[in-house]
Amino acid sequence: MADRTVADRRELERALRAEVRGGVDFSPGARALTTMDASNYRRVPDGVVAPYDAADVAAALAVCRAHGVPVVPRGAGTSIAGQATGTGVVLDFTRHMRSVVSVDPEARTAVVQPGAVLDRLRDEAGRHGLTFGPDPSTHSRCTLGGMIGNNACGSHSVAWGRPRTTSTSCPW
């Protein structure tokens, strides 16, 4: 669906509300807040969905696919090239899917939700003398999902690798 009308957007919102348990917000405020990341690019989405869990993500994707609407996942929105913005539906992982689920110090692995902030993972890993190697300067805000999306780096990624190429934990 290339040029969506107001009626198209209302139908999309209705369908998302029927299928998604998390937040579905097509208000001007919610749309305005996600028009930008940390770049000069501006793209106004149709609406914002804040899924509760993976099943909610699948439900939102199914609705958007049926309506031919593009989807952009979004973490903290600190990207610097417009890649956290889009004209369709923005999936906001920072509201409900932001937990560090578990850290296994023996296996040196962690289970996180995509909206978990890097510093929360570092706090949890630090209890075991571990950390997560890649450390963008936005570490107090950026999310693990956004870091993987960008394959983010940082001063320690030189030694310990980037999200798509490193193991999840490193000794201090």
Ligand SMILES: Cc1cc2nc3c(=O)[nH]c(=O)nc-3n(C[C@H](O)[C@H](O)[C@H](O)COP(=O)(O)OP(=O)(O)OC[C@H]3O[C@@H](n4cnc5c(N)ncnc54)[C@H](O)[C@@H]3O)c2cc1C
């Ligand atoms: C001042 C400043 C300093 C920075 N310093 C660094 C730095 O040192 N190193 C560095 O690498 N970057 C840096 N960045 C860029 C950015 O902060 C990082 O890349 C950060 O990891 C992005 O995380 P985010 O949560 O903000 O992701 P977002 O900007 O929200 O998203 C990033 C990308 O990932 C995708 N995405 C988000 N969540 C998901 C998901 N759940 N599933 C699939 N895709 C997803 C988005 O669609 C987007 O394409 C900096 C930015 C600023 C403004």
